[in-house]
Amino acid sequence: MKLGKVKYCKKCVIPSSSAIPVEFNDEGICSGCLTSQQIDTVDWVRREQQLKRLLDQYRSKDGTNYDCIIPVSSGKDSYFQIHTIKNIYGMNPLLVTYNANNWMPEGTTNLVNMRETFGCDHIFFTPSISLLKRLNRLCYRMMGDMNWHAHCGIQTYPYIVAVQHNVSLLIDGEHGFMDLGGMHSYSDYVELTQRFRLEHVQRGYDWYDMIDDERDKIQKQEMISYMFPSDAAIKRVGVRGIYLGNYIKWSGNNNAAIAKTYGWQEADAEFERTYRKISNLDDMHENGIHDYMKYIKFGYGRATDHVCKDIREGRLSREQGIEIVKQRDSIKPKDLYRWLEYVDMSEEEFDQIADSFRDPSVWERDTQGKWVKDNIWD
Numbered sequence: 001m002k003l004g005k006v007k008y009c010k011k012c013v014i015p016s017s018s019a020i021p022v023e024f025n026d027e028g029i030c031s032g033c034l035t036s037q038q039i040d041t042v043d044w045v046r047r048e049q050q051l052k053r054l055l056d057q058y059r060s061k062d063g064t065n066y067d068c069i070i071p072v073s074s075g076k077d078s079y080f081q082i083h084t085i086k087n088i089y090g091m092n093p094l095l096v097t098y099n100a101n102n103w104m105p106e107g108t109t110n111l112v113n114m115r116e117t118f119g120c121d122h123i124f125f126t127p128s129i130s131l132l133k134r135l136n137r138l139c140y141r142m143m144g145d146m147n148w149h150a151h152c153g154i155q156t157y158p159y160i161v162a163v164q165h166n167v168s169l170l171i172d173g174e175h176g177f178m179d180l181g182g183m184h185s186y187s188d189y190v191e192l193t194q195r196f197r198l199e200h201v202q203r204g205y206d207w208y209d210m211i212d213d214e215r216d217k218i219q220k221q222e223m224i225s226y227m228f229p230s231d232a233a234i235k236r237v238g239v240r241g242i243y244l245g246n247y248i249k250w251s252g253n254n255n256a257a258i259a260k261t262y263g264w265q266e267a268d269a270e271f272e273r274t275y276r277k278i279s280n281l282d283d284m285h286e287n288g289i290h291d292y293m294k295y296i297k298f299g300y301g302r303a304t305d306h307v308c309k310d311i312r313e314g315r316l317s318r319e320q321g322i323e324i325v326k327q328r329d330s331i332k333p334k335d336l337y338r339w340l341e342y343v344d345m346s347e348e349e350f351d352q353i354a355d356s357f358r359d360p361s362v363w364e365r366d367t368q369g370k371w372v373k374d375n376i377w378d
Ligand SMILES: [Zn+2]
Pocket: 009, 010, 011, 012, 013, 014, 029, 030, 031, 032, 033, 034
């Protein structure tokens, strides 16, 4: 059945309902595919020279402070960032992790190994678990995203540390929206800003939106670690966040190969909702129930994202990709039951809330009341 609501890229499998804004050209090719084609035209030798000059500006002159901060999860990209910044360019980084408290066993092993292998100082920040449970539940009810706290924490806490420690350079990995959706061009040299953090990563919500809910009572002082430093503090320290992906040719698959040379391990088994075993080992719900909500809202999930990346890298054909999407995107994953217990919610309430977030430009009910949408294989 064709509803005609959603169209799909002719080269990859991204839908027009993508959570990351995409545009299509006259040939029906998406902005993500077009931006990813730029990768082969960028002069990466020159970019690395630019990176070297940039890093030299921020090196501590007298060895009394860290040269930079690297926000890390202990994933493949974290390993690649530390490998590049410390072992290739000889910087002295301070590693900062926001702990979302939902590790997979493989993720924990990689975390311990990361500390032992690279020999860097590491700040591992754990918010109150009681607060995390309330934020999970509240943000699920509020925006259908139980992991809002992690999106906010990962983007905010390293900046707080930067200000506290007077470190002015923060080095992130890739700009996910640019890589997948083509939100910017490689010639924009886009940096990590407070505006991108708030408007996109945090869906427009900030710490103050979480205060005084009747059910999940959260107080202002509990949200201290989600408060972005003031403009004056950022200006005093001169904090700037760059993406390594603007200076070094970025590929999650290649990063995983380099990470493995340092003892990093991929997941033991495939996830229910995606075939890639190299992503999100620091949070068991990220590839699970959090991603299922993307399917509920926008009609596609992480299998689609991973297929898009692998088609663009020439690792999968579009036909193979469509088959994967068909098998994976609609699965309601079993980690749901761990999450429901964690936050004390019934599956019935979960489903009711989920349905309230279905995008009407994607979904409609058929004559039997079943939710239906366009599919790429229709
Ligand atoms: Zn595409």
